[in-house]
Structure formats: C-alpha cells, structure tokens
Amino acid sequence: MLASKLYAPTLREMPSDADVISQQYMLRAGFIRKMSSGLYSFLPLAWRSIRKIEGIVREELDAAGAQEIMMPIIQPAEIWKESGRWNAYGAEMIRLHDRHDNEYCLGPTHEEMITTLVKNEINSYRQLPVNLYQIQNKYRDERRPRYGLMRSREFIMKDAYSFDADEAGLDIQYKLMYDAYSNIFARCGLTCKPVEADSGAIGGSNTHEFMAIAEAGEADIIHCTKCDYAANIEIGKPGIMKQTEEALKELEVVETPHANTIDAVAEMLSLPLEKTIKAVVFAIEDKVILAIVRGDHEVNEVAVQHAVDGNVEPEMATPEQLVRVGLTAGFISPVGLKQSEEFAIVVDESVMETFNVCGGANKPDAHYININPKRDFNVENIIVAPIRLITDEDVCPTCGGELAKSKGIEVGQVFKLGTKYSEALGATFLDQNGRPNPMVMGCYGIGVSRTLAAAIEQYHDENGIIWPRSIAPFEVVIVPINAKDEALMETSTTIYNELKSAGVDVLLDDRKDRAGVKFKDADLIGYPLRITVSKNTLESNEVELKVRKNGEAINTPIADVKAKVEELLETL
Amino acid sequence: MLASKLYAPTLREMPSDADVISQQYMLRAGFIRKMSSGLYSFLPLAWRSIRKIEGIVREELDAAGAQEIMMPIIQPAEIWKESGRWNAYGAEMIRLHDRHDNEYCLGPTHEEMITTLVKNEINSYRQLPVNLYQIQNKYRDERRPRYGLMRSREFIMKDAYSFDADEAGLDIQYKLMYDAYSNIFARCGLTCKPVEADSGAIGGSNTHEFMAIAEAGEADIIHCTKCDYAANIEIGKPGIMKQTEEALKELEVVETPHANTIDAVAEMLSLPLEKTIKAVVFAIEDKVILAIVRGDHEVNEVAVQHAVDGNVEPEMATPEQLVRVGLTAGFISPVGLKQSEEFAIVVDESVMETFNVCGGANKPDAHYININPKRDFNVENIIVAPIRLITDEDVCPTCGGELAKSKGIEVGQVFKLGTKYSEALGATFLDQNGRPNPMVMGCYGIGVSRTLAAAIEQYHDENGIIWPRSIAPFEVVIVPINAKDEALMETSTTIYNELKSAGVDVLLDDRKDRAGVKFKDADLIGYPLRITVSKNTLESNEVELKVRKNGEAINTPIADVKAKVEELLETL
Incomplete structure (x- = not known):
C-alpha cells in the first residue's frame, strides 16, 4: 500500500479527554476516532491490526476444536427473563423496543442465546462436546466510558461457549481454551498473566482472567514471587492479621x-x-x-x-x-x-x-x-x-511466599459455568442411560479491541507505538528520504515490490513530505521495521534498516534486504 | 474438517414459516436458525460461506482502491437530525436511549456518520479522493420480516462511501465500484443484472441496483430484449398509450x-x-x-x-x-x-x-x-x-425494442449522492483556488447475507443447494461408504490429507451413518464435488468423483484424484 493513499489522518493536538497512552497515540496517529461517548470508529490502520488479532484468535480456536458462528446482536428479553438476568443486569444493559413493542437488549454477552440455540439441536451425549464462538460487537452502557477502547460502550469481543456431558468434559474444554488463550496472547506479543478471578454476575465457580500487565490497567493483581499463584485482588484470600494481645480497657x-x-x-x-x-x-x-x-x-x-x-x-x-x-x-x-x-x-x-x-x-x-x-x-x-482486600503485606495463600502487586488490563477470561444456564433454560441431553441431564457449560471471552489497546499500553515510548510484528498494521515501512527524487523512488519501489511478493506486509511512504515528518509518523504509528532509502547509502548500494523496538540501525546491501527483513521480522 | 465434529444440525421437518427456498434449505441443512422475528443465527456452514463472500468483497474493493474501516453500529441522533433524516426514517429505524437519556439509533446506513467522520479530517482537495468501506450488521425494523435472510431485521451489509472534489471524480469512483460489484457477484457465481433504479429516501441522482435474477425476488425488473436497457420497474419510464379517437359522448x-x-x-x-x-x-x-x-x-x-x-x-x-x-x-x-x-x-x-x-x-x-x-x-x-408502472407491453425507452420482465433480488446498489450529505453536515474542503466546496459523495452497498440467500435461490434443485465453488462452505466432501471399514477410512483420510495440503477446502464425512444418509446430506448441503470411497471402486484403485451441479460421476484413479479435483473445481 502507498502512504499517499492511506486514510490515516494524524492530529497535531491531543484531545483533552484522552486519558490513557493507547487512546492518545491511536487518536494522534489516525487509528481511531471518537464518535460519541464510548463509541469509536476504527480507521484503516486500527482495522488492519484488529483483523490480524481476529486472525490469530480464529486460528487458535479452530485448532482447539471450536467452530465459528454468528448470533444476533439483538436479543429478545424473554430468554434473559428465563435466566433471571433481565433485572440483574441493571443500567449497564442497553434495552430497546421494536415497532410492535417487543422488548430486546443489545447483547452484553450471549449465554442465554447460545443455550437457547443449542438446546433445540443437541439431544444426545453423542453430539457432545460442542464449542462455538463468534467475534462480534458487544454492548455495555458504562456509567462513565473511559480509557478509549479499554472501557467503551461498544466493543469487539470474541465469545465462545462449550457444552459437555459432564464436569470432566468441561475440565478438558477449559484446559483447551486456557491453552489457546495463552497461545493467542503470546502470538499477539502481549505479556499476559492468567490470574484466579471472581465469577461475578455471570455465575459459575472456576475462572481465570488473562491480564495484560500494564500501569493503565484497571485491575489490581496480586502474585507470589515464589510460586505460580496469581489472582485478581478481588479474589485473593487474605490471611488473618493478629494484633498483640492487650488488657481490655473500658469502652x-x-x-x-x-x-x-x-x-x-x-x-x-x-x-x-x-x-x-x-x-x-x-x-x-x-x-x-x-x-x-x-x-x-x-x-x-x-x-x-x-x-x-x-x-x-x-x-x-x-x-x-x-x-x-x-x-x-x-x-x-x-x-x-x-x-x-x-x-x-x-x-x-x-x-x-x-x-x-x-x-x-x-x-x-x-x-x-x-x-x-x-x-x-x-x-x-x-x-x-475475610472481606478485606489482600495486599502485598500478606503472604501467598498457596506457599507462604512474599506477594507482589501489579496492574492488569483484563483481555480475556475463561469460566466454568457448570449448569447454571442449561438448567435455567432447559438445555438437557440424554446420557448413555437415556436419562436427561443439563449440559455442563463453559464460556470464554477475549476483548479484541481491548487487546489492541493493551498492546499499545505495553509497547510504546515517548515517540509513539512499538507494535509487535504479528498485529502491526504494516510490518515494514519504506521511507524514501525524498519522494521527488526518481532514483530513490525507483529503489524504494523495487524493494517494495520484492517484499510484497515475499508476503511481507509493507507500506511505501511515497508522500512528498519532508523526511523528518515521515520519520516522526513512522515512529508514532509504530511500524516494527523501517527501511530508509537515501542518496547517502544508495551510493554504496545500501539502505538503512531500523528496528523500531530498540532503535538499532543496520545498513544493508539492497540485494540482501529481503533476507535481512525476513530475519529481523522473525525476532519482532 | 471432520463431519463428526461439524456443528450442522439438520431438521427433519420444515418450519412452517419458511417462505422461500433459501430459507427452507438453510434451516433444514443446519446453516441458520431463527432466534426471533427477522433475527437469525449463522451456524458454522453458513458462516463459512459468509466469510468467503466477505473475502471476495474485500479483495475486489481493496483492488479498486477502497479502504476498510469500522464505524459504530450505535449512532447518535444528532447527526440524523442534522441531515433531516431522523424523522424521515420512521418506524423502520430502531431507536434507543442510553442511561443518560441520550437518543441513538442502530445504523440502517452510515451516510451521516461517515460524513461526520471525514469532515473533521479532510480539508484539502489534495486529500481527495477517499473511499472507505465496512462490513457490518445493519438494522431495519421491518414491519413484516420475511424471506429468511432476504428481509431480516438484522443483516450483514458492506457499505462504502466515496468522497471526491467534483462530479468528474465521482464518475470515476462510481465506475470503479460498478465494475468491482460486477466482479464480486461474478466471482460469487451469481447471475446478476445491474439495473437503473430509484434513489429513494437516500437521495441522489444516478443509481444502479445489482439484481440477482430469481423467482423469489421482490423486485420487478424490466429489460430490453434488444439493447442493454434494464431498470427496476419503479424507474422504468412508460410511454404514452394512445387510444383510438372517438366522438366525445355526454358524461x-x-x-x-x-x-x-x-x-x-x-x-x-x-x-x-x-x-x-x-x-x-x-x-x-x-x-x-x-x-x-x-x-x-x-x-x-x-x-x-x-x-x-x-x-x-x-x-x-x-x-x-x-x-x-x-x-x-x-x-x-x-x-x-x-x-x-x-x-x-x-x-x-x-x-x-x-x-x-x-x-x-x-x-x-x-x-x-x-x-x-x-x-x-x-x-x-x-x-x-407518467405514474403508471411500465410493463412488457411497453417498448424499450432507449431503442424501441421489445421488453421482458423478470424478478430480482437486490444484492447491491451503487449511488451517486452528490452533495446532499456533505452540505447538510458541513463536509467541505478547500479547492485549488482555496475556496470551500462540499465534497461530492457516492455510496455503495452490498447485502452480504442476502447474497448468500440469493445464491441458493439461483442454484438449487429438489434435493438441496448447489453451491458455486467460490462461496461453498466446503468445496469437496469425501464420503467413505462405511466409516467403520478401515480400508475405506484409510483411503479417505489419505485423499483428505492430500487435498487439504493442496489448499482444497475439504470435509471428510467420517460419521458412522448409513451411506444413504450421508449422500442425502451432501446433496442437501450442496458441496460442489463429492468423492465417494467404496469397496467397489477401491478394487480397481479408483474412487468416484461426482459433480453436484450436473450429477456427472467420474471414476478416477486414486493417484489422479488431486489433479482431477483441481481440474473440476476450476469449472464449478
């Protein structure tokens, strides 16, 4: 793609309400625009990254045996009343009426709907297990939308739901999804920690949150410095702190x-x-x-x-x-x-x-x-x-080791739901003895748009974003120092075509702007690798390859560019 | 993929409210399920096809220079009031309030929003043209949702919007999109006719609808049997029919x-x-x-x-x-x-x-x-x-030739909007002389989920769907006559792996059902090509390749299967 054609309008001034780095950089670099409180448009750069995240999610879930479907965003109120959550969800749920005055909501999650969907189709243990997922907009009418894509009212989520004949089956699915999630976030380049968590309004017993560790995170995490223990502090069980005994004085x-x-x-x-x-x-x-x-x-x-x-x-x-x-x-x-x-x-x-x-x-x-x-x-x-929050002055509930605190962005969560929804909505199957049983369910969410923001929170410096290669809008940008210089443009175009044919996702910055402007934009947008084509190096038949992550600059013979780019990208 | 793992629940009985073939077959074959009036879930088979259609749409639009973005589904009422369409849209628009009592709608279309988006970013003729598209759920609260995916309340649409400095630029964009649409529907395997149409509530002057010709279509089309003239009868200009003059009798x-x-x-x-x-x-x-x-x-x-x-x-x-x-x-x-x-x-x-x-x-x-x-x-x-509907008794308004009527499913539409929205919403740019001008807009829609249904309306027989290869959920199904027979399963698996490695989208029907059941399902679901592995042909080291479209069956040596499959798929 040519930068002169790319719709990526940059901002000179930062909007005053951009309250986290990811939002600031995505606004400035032309990734997103705010349409209304908690409602964002994804411009081409952001959408390219989102589609790469979705691609990774799909590959890993398909590999784990899940199948992609798409349910309606609009959900009839009846199924929520059946599960008892129509009232429980409160003001966070966006509700509406159709022209015939039927009640609906915009799905904040899809347990009710998926259970209604499968209950009419699955009748026998032979049809189990099933694991279905979708990647879709979800809706929560936050009281105070904030932090850009991290707490918006409309957001992109991958939600998956598994159905098993028994707890043992659920355990297998849960493990499959837990591992798939670990792979997904690792492939997205995120530093992520799975922590024990509370199951909240969704119900269920056993759950982990996948936390992208970042200062901007809203979640407080406690983890052991000795063993694997890690938990949302909401769920971290504090010990009993005793005080030195004293004689009881009079009240x-x-x-x-x-x-x-x-x-x-x-x-x-x-x-x-x-x-x-x-x-x-x-x-x-x-x-x-x-x-x-x-x-x-x-x-x-x-x-x-x-x-x-x-x-x-x-x-x-x-x-x-x-x-x-x-x-x-x-x-x-x-x-x-x-x-x-x-x-x-x-x-x-x-x-x-x-x-x-x-x-x-x-x-x-x-x-x-x-x-x-x-x-x-x-x-x-x-x-x-035990109703106090655990602190790093407590000891690890598992091994007694020292605890440490950090902040996390919840990018994913895996839940063992059990039979809460299958019982409420009558999703039963006949077991091997011909007896009806409620299906045993799990549910598994990934905040796709939040993952995008979390990556920026983890990877940036004062000049802009530093994308992990796997989810960068483009892997490589080629910057001819002067786009009016035919020789520079010719070499740039040759390299561009060569990389494109090799399957590299590359942008040619053919804009007529000054080199300084193009360098600043490249740093701000955060392409993992920049190739600079200048008269200087061209004299010795070389171009400069610069790694955004560490600033390393390597002059490389033009003939070796493709090999060197592929070698470097492997590490980014 | 293995059929034993595929979530594709078939129905024995047809739901009584399935009113067109596409809906009947998609329900029976486990492609879709109805959740509520006009609200459908796409199960894995349908979703695979939808994603293939989306892929074709993306490739052609990207090639035509458009860029993918994603705007919110929820739209603030203000921009619709600014354009004057908040009231004009009437009961078809789904409206809602947030917790702070702000008014919103679920986007039936996005002219207001895209115009609001670009007006703050594009200031100069140098930034034009721009063409942005998204693939997204759209919402229309139909009085009477019907015909399955063809007239549902929530549906998948690709909408694109172009911005140019002048009419000449718009003409170029329009032509680019017109051609891209022709390519898209051709690649989806549809028999499609672009017809002149009315611009309706959306405004604008010049517009074509892309009509998939099918009996189930809601649109009446008139076209010339001699020249290229084709129009929605709504827009077809009837001639003046004269009657033989008579003496005027008394009233x-x-x-x-x-x-x-x-x-x-x-x-x-x-x-x-x-x-x-x-x-x-x-x-x-x-x-x-x-x-x-x-x-x-x-x-x-x-x-x-x-x-x-x-x-x-x-x-x-x-x-x-x-x-x-x-x-x-x-x-x-x-x-x-x-x-x-x-x-x-x-x-x-x-x-x-x-x-x-x-x-x-x-x-x-x-x-x-x-x-x-x-x-x-x-x-x-x-x-x-001229307020009567044109009929096939009229003559062609262009060449005087004979007219014929047909029914069409509107799968796409291209519009020249002109400056209606840019003027209403103040989207201006500075021209070469530094003078402000409203941007000249076009908009371009494709009904993605409707295209799926239209393909079935065009391609089916009494046994089921006959997918064009490009949008089939799987290109090939391999049916071992008896999945309990190890020799058959071994050969089937070998062929399956070979085809998969060759990039063929193939399903192995490893279910333990009778061959008759599997054949019936294969016909119903409509895979373009079926490979039957039976003892019979295996004796001579052959399998049977059967083309769904024409029933042609060809015994093929196992060693040649891959080549033969690739050859046949080229024609399907």
Whole structure:
C-alpha cells in the first residue's frame, strides 16, 4: 500500500479527554476516532491490526476444536427473563423496543442465546462436546466510558461457549481454551498473566482472567514471587492479621467533632490506623450491608457480596438507606447494632483480632475508644468473613511466599459455568442411560479491541507505538528520504515490490513530505521495521534498516534486504 | 474438517414459516436458525460461506482502491437530525436511549456518520479522493420480516462511501465500484443484472441496483430484449398509450351498487379495463394524493412521489384522510375535483389519451360513464405525469425494442449522492483556488447475507443447494461408504490429507451413518464435488468423483484424484 493513499489522518493536538497512552497515540496517529461517548470508529490502520488479532484468535480456536458462528446482536428479553438476568443486569444493559413493542437488549454477552440455540439441536451425549464462538460487537452502557477502547460502550469481543456431558468434559474444554488463550496472547506479543478471578454476575465457580500487565490497567493483581499463584485482588484470600494481645480497657465515648473519616479520627486521637476500625455501607437491592475492616485495610466488595450471598454487585448505600436502618454516616461501628431482615453486619476476620480500637459511636461527632470486638460486638448476630482486600503485606495463600502487586488490563477470561444456564433454560441431553441431564457449560471471552489497546499500553515510548510484528498494521515501512527524487523512488519501489511478493506486509511512504515528518509518523504509528532509502547509502548500494523496538540501525546491501527483513521480522 | 465434529444440525421437518427456498434449505441443512422475528443465527456452514463472500468483497474493493474501516453500529441522533433524516426514517429505524437519556439509533446506513467522520479530517482537495468501506450488521425494523435472510431485521451489509472534489471524480469512483460489484457477484457465481433504479429516501441522482435474477425476488425488473436497457420497474419510464379517437359522448352517472373496485365495475358494465380509469389514494405526511391510471395499468408509487416532490415514500391514505378531503372510497375520479394545499391530483399521461371511459362519480354506489379527461378534468388544476408502472407491453425507452420482465433480488446498489450529505453536515474542503466546496459523495452497498440467500435461490434443485465453488462452505466432501471399514477410512483420510495440503477446502464425512444418509446430506448441503470411497471402486484403485451441479460421476484413479479435483473445481 502507498502512504499517499492511506486514510490515516494524524492530529497535531491531543484531545483533552484522552486519558490513557493507547487512546492518545491511536487518536494522534489516525487509528481511531471518537464518535460519541464510548463509541469509536476504527480507521484503516486500527482495522488492519484488529483483523490480524481476529486472525490469530480464529486460528487458535479452530485448532482447539471450536467452530465459528454468528448470533444476533439483538436479543429478545424473554430468554434473559428465563435466566433471571433481565433485572440483574441493571443500567449497564442497553434495552430497546421494536415497532410492535417487543422488548430486546443489545447483547452484553450471549449465554442465554447460545443455550437457547443449542438446546433445540443437541439431544444426545453423542453430539457432545460442542464449542462455538463468534467475534462480534458487544454492548455495555458504562456509567462513565473511559480509557478509549479499554472501557467503551461498544466493543469487539470474541465469545465462545462449550457444552459437555459432564464436569470432566468441561475440565478438558477449559484446559483447551486456557491453552489457546495463552497461545493467542503470546502470538499477539502481549505479556499476559492468567490470574484466579471472581465469577461475578455471570455465575459459575472456576475462572481465570488473562491480564495484560500494564500501569493503565484497571485491575489490581496480586502474585507470589515464589510460586505460580496469581489472582485478581478481588479474589485473593487474605490471611488473618493478629494484633498483640492487650488488657481490655473500658469502652468509652469521646467527642470527635467533624472527624467523619477514619484518617481524621486517627489524627485527632493520635492513633495508628491499625488501632481503628472503619465502616463502609453498601446496599444490594433493598438490603443494607455494613462492612467493617481495620482502618489500615480496604474493603473487598466482591468478598462482601459473597459473605451475604448477594445476587448482584453491592452498590454504595444511599443517604436514605442509611437513615432507614438508623446509621449516622461517618460515625458508624457495629457496637450495639443488630442485624435484621433488611440490614446485615459483615466484619472482617482481622477486625475480630484487634484490641482497644477506635470506631464510630453511632451518633454524630462521637467515636468509641477501647472497642474490643469479641466483647463489644453482638458476636452471635454478625457475619465474620475475610472481606478485606489482600495486599502485598500478606503472604501467598498457596506457599507462604512474599506477594507482589501489579496492574492488569483484563483481555480475556475463561469460566466454568457448570449448569447454571442449561438448567435455567432447559438445555438437557440424554446420557448413555437415556436419562436427561443439563449440559455442563463453559464460556470464554477475549476483548479484541481491548487487546489492541493493551498492546499499545505495553509497547510504546515517548515517540509513539512499538507494535509487535504479528498485529502491526504494516510490518515494514519504506521511507524514501525524498519522494521527488526518481532514483530513490525507483529503489524504494523495487524493494517494495520484492517484499510484497515475499508476503511481507509493507507500506511505501511515497508522500512528498519532508523526511523528518515521515520519520516522526513512522515512529508514532509504530511500524516494527523501517527501511530508509537515501542518496547517502544508495551510493554504496545500501539502505538503512531500523528496528523500531530498540532503535538499532543496520545498513544493508539492497540485494540482501529481503533476507535481512525476513530475519529481523522473525525476532519482532 | 471432520463431519463428526461439524456443528450442522439438520431438521427433519420444515418450519412452517419458511417462505422461500433459501430459507427452507438453510434451516433444514443446519446453516441458520431463527432466534426471533427477522433475527437469525449463522451456524458454522453458513458462516463459512459468509466469510468467503466477505473475502471476495474485500479483495475486489481493496483492488479498486477502497479502504476498510469500522464505524459504530450505535449512532447518535444528532447527526440524523442534522441531515433531516431522523424523522424521515420512521418506524423502520430502531431507536434507543442510553442511561443518560441520550437518543441513538442502530445504523440502517452510515451516510451521516461517515460524513461526520471525514469532515473533521479532510480539508484539502489534495486529500481527495477517499473511499472507505465496512462490513457490518445493519438494522431495519421491518414491519413484516420475511424471506429468511432476504428481509431480516438484522443483516450483514458492506457499505462504502466515496468522497471526491467534483462530479468528474465521482464518475470515476462510481465506475470503479460498478465494475468491482460486477466482479464480486461474478466471482460469487451469481447471475446478476445491474439495473437503473430509484434513489429513494437516500437521495441522489444516478443509481444502479445489482439484481440477482430469481423467482423469489421482490423486485420487478424490466429489460430490453434488444439493447442493454434494464431498470427496476419503479424507474422504468412508460410511454404514452394512445387510444383510438372517438366522438366525445355526454358524461352520465350510472348506479353501480357495491361495485367499489374497477374490476367489479368493468364486469357490471361489460367494459374492457382500458375503458375505465382507477383511483389509488396515497398520503405523504399530511398531504393526500389522488393517483389516477387506466383500469388495466398499475400505479407506480415512486413516480407518484416524484410527481408531487415528496420527501418520503407515499403510504396508503387512511379512511380518515379520505374523509378529510371529501373522497368516497371505491367511487373516486378527478371529475369535479380540485387540488388544494392538502390535496393533490396526479393523473397518468395515458389516462389523458382516453375517450369515453368509466370512473367514480365521487358518491357512493355510482360511477360516471363517458368521461373524457381532457374535457372533464380540471386540466389546469391537476398534475399530469407518467405514474403508471411500465410493463412488457411497453417498448424499450432507449431503442424501441421489445421488453421482458423478470424478478430480482437486490444484492447491491451503487449511488451517486452528490452533495446532499456533505452540505447538510458541513463536509467541505478547500479547492485549488482555496475556496470551500462540499465534497461530492457516492455510496455503495452490498447485502452480504442476502447474497448468500440469493445464491441458493439461483442454484438449487429438489434435493438441496448447489453451491458455486467460490462461496461453498466446503468445496469437496469425501464420503467413505462405511466409516467403520478401515480400508475405506484409510483411503479417505489419505485423499483428505492430500487435498487439504493442496489448499482444497475439504470435509471428510467420517460419521458412522448409513451411506444413504450421508449422500442425502451432501446433496442437501450442496458441496460442489463429492468423492465417494467404496469397496467397489477401491478394487480397481479408483474412487468416484461426482459433480453436484450436473450429477456427472467420474471414476478416477486414486493417484489422479488431486489433479482431477483441481481440474473440476476450476469449472464449478
């Protein structure tokens, strides 16, 4: 392709709302354009890369025995009502009506639909296993779309669903997909870590997230520096932190005017944070949940949800909900409180091991000191559970080794769903004894557009993107220093044709711009390899090959260019 | 691929609502499944074919200089309001709100969005021309989805948009795309005719539809048996049919109780249909339109719309609208009527050339006889226009030759849009003199999923589909007569591997079913070539090659299979 024909409009100024590197560079280099909040157009450069990612996904999934299909994006409400998720999905689901006033949604995921699809077709264990996938736009009406392609409202996803006769079959499929995912992300050039994760609203028991390690990631990961243990901190099980035993002092109320955060109280009373307890109040539907952790710990919302067997993710309680259960914001502790139908108290295990700590007195501008949970809480009437977030001060739950934290972009997830959807939607098969059984399902997602963004987050420098060769929009760019110079253009065109015939994905920058502009664009767009054709080197029948990744520049005889390019690309 | 692993569930009974052959065969053979009215899932067989069609589309469009992009499916309402089409699109457009109550639609087409996209990027004539395309789901909320993939609510479309500095540039793009489309449909194996067409709601002046000729087609086409003329009958310009001049008899009212159709009146009065005139009453928004043609002719709605300069397609007038302008349904003629702000009278040219004809008397159960339009209509106060549908009794408007009619499935359309959208949305560029001009646009659509259905409508017999090789889900199926026979399976597998290595897209039917079942499936699914491996022929080291298209069966030495397959595929 010729750069003069390529539709890749670059921007001089960065849009003010580009909040991560991948978005900034993709906007500046003409990869994407924002059409509306969380809605992006992919221009030719980005689309070339997306199609390469899709190609890798297809090859690996086909090799793992999955088959590509395409289901509708528009899904009838009925199947979501059957599974019980029509309401559970809340405002994130985009809903619509047709002209006959039938209800539909734009699929955020396709468990209901695929289960409905296969349940009419698969009747016998002989037809199992089946693994079907599609690559398709998905829709989530994010409250605050951000981070460019990483959290948009319309995004490209590969979703796959497996159906097996039993758990053992599912285990095999899960392993196949786990391995396929490892291959896919490796082939895309990503540094990716599979971590244990929470199954969230989708249900199921066993799941791993594939995390592209990057500062811009929204997920916090904890991993062991000694063994293979790695988990989303949401799921990382913290140990119980014990405090040195002290004589129990008498519970006492102190005035703490305006000190409605635990930090303010600790400062006012000159207490270390671990000698305080803090309260976070959630709600799941109509139930208010008071969560208590030590002042130096953070609440794990997922653990809170599990502790109360919540169907949906907890949200922060509203002021009205606090009032309804008699809580005074900023001054809450479980002392003197009891659970009820509409009110749960969940206390972290480590809180129960504290002595003489400070917490809210359940009235304005006042705190208790010398709280001793085992003495002062209604211990028969609260839930004690590990609800704090694990930190790198904990030890590895598997081997006791030291833990480290990092940030990750979730680019893929594999789930063992079990029979949740097959039971809800009646997808049964007859086993070898002629008895009906629900199919055992797995589901497997890859964020295709997010993978594109994650690659940029991992591979860039101050000048632009540094594409892994496998997903670069073009593998090689040829830059004649001066496109008006016939000799340079002739050599460039010869090399271009030679590389093209050899199957190299190459762009010839035939634009009449100054060399500096073309070099800057090449760096910004991030082609793995640049071939510079200049008078200088041409005198000795050479051109310069420059590797974007490390800046290495090699003068190469024109006759050897093809061989050298192929050799270098192997390493990129 | 192995048939035992292929997810292609066949149906024994035909769903009762399958109304065309393509839908029937695709359902029976496990290509597609209906999820909801007008919403289909593509199973692996169909998806393989779709991807082959997409591949052909991409190759030809890329060769014609277009570049692939991907715009959002969800489109903000604002850009549609800017172009004036938010209301014009009516109930066919699927609309939705996000959580912040912003209005959006699911794109039925992307003129507004692409114009918005490029207008911020292209500023100079130097950046033109540009031609961008995408392959994407499109959405139209059909009142009555039908004909399977041919008129569904969610469908796969390739849409392309070109931007030029002037009409001459557009002409070049148009020709490029016209030729690319001819290549695409030819390579897909379709018998396709480009016909002149109406530009409809999309605007613009010059347009061709690519029609796959098939009985199941919804479009009526007229074409000349002598020259190249071919047109959608909506656009075909009928000549003026003159009647033999007669002495003008006196206008007279006759009673015609209950005869409220022209056929009933003609029968009651023993008149030939051409001696009657009939009325059809339309409405465009609030304007009622009385259209008059001869009793033996049909009204062309598109011509009616043009005759009154309507912005949108005419709909049938409601009983209330008739009452409002004082019309008596079933007994209408223009005699004594006058146009007004809210009421137009459009009379076909051939009606004006009639003598002593019968038409409604504008009161119940009564007709006029001896209407002489030039005498009896308010000729200064009506619109005379060619509003009847052309028929094969007309002569070719180009060469005067004989016309013939056929049915077509619209699989593609190319449009010269001109500056309609660039003006409405402010997409201007600076010309060589530094003056701003609106870009001159073209748009070009291909119904990808409809092309799949059209191929089946064109190529099938009573046993199933007969795929053109280029878009067949598999090119070749190998059927060992008995999959439990090791010798047969060994030979089959050897041939399978040999063909696969040669790049042939081949399926091995390793299922343990009876040969009859496998043959029936092979015919139903429609693989272009079947290789039968049986004890019979194996004795002489041969297998049978059978061509689906013509039933020709050729015994071929195993050593020659690859060469023979490649030779035959060239012809399929």
